[in-house]
Amino acid sequence: MKVRDIVATLDGILMTGEELLDVDIQAACGADLMSDVMAFVKENVVLLTGLVNPQSIRTADLMDIRVVVYVRGKVPPKDMVAEATRNGMAVISTKYSMFLACGRLYEAGIRGGGTREIR
Template sequence: MKIREIKEILGATIWVGEEYLDQCLHAACGCDLMSDVLAFAKEKVLLLTGLINPQVIRTAEMLDIRAIVFVRGKAPTEDMIELARQKHITLLSTNEPLYIACGKLYEKGLGGGGEE
């Protein structure tokens, strides 16, 4: 699924990375514990989280996660936006809670990282 489609499905705001909206992602990972993201996420995954700190961007960089959606109306800080810009990571935010955002994306065909 393209990041552009994810933005539309979630009614999301884009903070940085508009030039990457046509990138395709193969799965989603909804999580606030970055240790779980490190353990379970794969490449080409969308990360959905309510955690707002630079460690989210650093974790995404380590796993080649190209897009992050912040849930519950949370917005990234200016430092996070600049770091994401440097690392070519798209940042979006939605007012949806994590459970609903994941459900909407799953319903439209974006599976979880563990499905083969």
């Protein structure tokens, strides 16, 4: 699924990263706990989170996650968006809750698989 389709599916607002609109994303990870993102994410995914602080952008950058979606209508402040722009990332804000945002992406064809096996 392309980043532009993620924006459309989530009725989202793209805050930065227009050049990534045609990038293909296969999997997603929804988490507010950044250590879990670091523990479980393996492949390139879209990160959905309600955690609006610089650590969410930094964690995504360190994990090579290029697309971050802020759920529950959260809008990251300008300095965070600027950091994402510098890192070459796309940032999307959606009014949907974490549950609904994940549900809509799943329904649209995004699956798991970007994380290591959880036993």
